[in-house]
Amino acid sequence: MPTHIALLRAVNLGGKTMVAMAELRAMAEALGFAEVRTLQQSGNLVFEARAKRSTDAIEKTLEAESENRFGRPIDFFVRDGKEWARLIADNPFPAEARRDPGHLVVMALKDAPSAAAVKALQAAIKGRESVRAVGRRAYIVYPDGIGRSKLTNAVIEKALATRATGRNWNTVLKMAELVGA
Secondary structure, three states: OOEEEEEEOOOOEOOEOOOOHHHHHHHHHHOOOEEEEEEOOOOEEEEEOOOOOOHHHHHHHHHHHHHHHHOOOOOEEEEEHHHHHHHHHOOOOHHHHHHOHHHEEEEEEOOOOOHHHHHHHHHHOOOOOEEEEEOOEEEEEOOOOOOOOOOOHHHHHHHHOOOEEEEEHHHHHHHHHHHOO
């Protein structure tokens, strides 16, 4: 059975949009997914799909069910194990990943941005951050930290004209361990 990763956008941040990981696992199991696991409290789900389905179809299923179950829309970003392994292999910032993995963030994107959108994002940078985009993901280095950066999720989504959610490199590698990528 293919293993998938689902990243939830904007859950369990600052006491808002709370989703218990036990409830998330129960929802995935009720949808027929197997070997369901979560990592941390920030909406990281790993599961196996019994039937071969596209990641887009799985996203739509999870989003519809989460709205029914939790009473509000939640964006899911689903990648299979092979995509996750490519995400790691394609990292354009390997030195930063080794030196300071907590300040390297991978953004999962709903849609691949245009080259013009990526340039617009790079032009929006006000600090020392660096951005590279590859397909439906963007890699961002925050050398001065993420918390004070002006390169926020809202700025990223506006420039790239797509929804996004980010995970630092440490979490990316932990998710890879869970899927065996």
